[in-house]
Amino acid sequence: MRQTSMAESTEKVTPLTGTRRLADAVRAAKIAAAQRSDVVVDIREADRARLEILAEEMKPIADELDADDLFDFVLSGGATSRYWVDGTAHVTMARDRRTYRFVRETRLGRVTLAESTEPRKIADYVTTYVAERIVERDKAFAVNDGIGEKASDPARTRTQPERGVEPMAASENTTASQDGPDRGGSRFIVGLVWFLLGTVVGAGIPLLLSYLYLL
Incomplete structure (x- = not known):
């Protein structure tokens, strides 16, 4: 009879299958305790x-950008806990x-970028912010290195010839223009003037x- 009762009790026990992690349970207990207390x-x-719940939502992004010096993804303590995204933006x-x-700290003061009671929505806002910062950095690098400048401005490329090639051609054209029709025309005019003077x-x-003879 004892064995049968033990078997029946074993069947009634439902094993915990990890549907809720211990860390989540501890966080929930802390939040519940704070709601019941003013301490x-x-x-x-x-x-x-x-x-910490938000940090868990951001963990895939933080792991992907682990080696990126632009972002922090650090939860700081102190009087006010903050989840830092980078040097100027954080979640509190x-x-x-x-x-x-x-929020983000700017030269004009603190700017609120987004607010929500749902950590997943805030995680989406933070992810969008991170993507925009990466694009801004890539654009800044593209401007500084000058790559693609000639391809993006063909007219500017044509007006800036390679050194030692087209400037020589330009000098040749200048020489040719000096020896060309303009110089020949000036010679013709000078000869015509001398001819007219000789005729006069x-x-x-x-x-x-004859005038002197008549005198």
């Missing part, structure tokens, strides 16, 4: 527990202790002699 320590623990909890607030002088000499 500052409990509130800080609850804020950190909520940010709002005053209601339920809302995630994604030649016609004037007989007139001058």
Whole structure:
């Protein structure tokens, strides 16, 4: 009879299959304790527990960019817990202790980029922000290295010939223009002037002699 009762009790026991991890259960307990208490320590623990949930949502992105110096993906403690994305942007909890607030520090002050009570939505906002920062950095690198500048501006390429090739051609054209029709035309005009002067002088000499003879 004893063996039968033990077998029946064994069948009634439902084994835990890991559907809820211990870490999640601990975070939930901290949040529940903070909601029932006004103790500052409990509130800080609850804020950190909520940010740890966000960190779990961001873990795939953080692992993918582990070697990138531009981003941090670090959860800091202290008086106010923060989940740092980079040197200027982080996620913190709002005053209601339920809302995630994604902010960025700028020269003009702190700017709120997104707010939500759902950690997954904030994780999506943070992921979009990370992608935009990567694109901005790539554009900055492209401007600094100058690659693709000639391909993007063919007209500028044509107006900036390679050194030692087209400038020589230009000098040859200049020389040719100096020896060309313009210089020949100037020679013709000078010769015509001298011809006219000779004609005037030649016609004037007989007139001058006849005038002197009559005197």
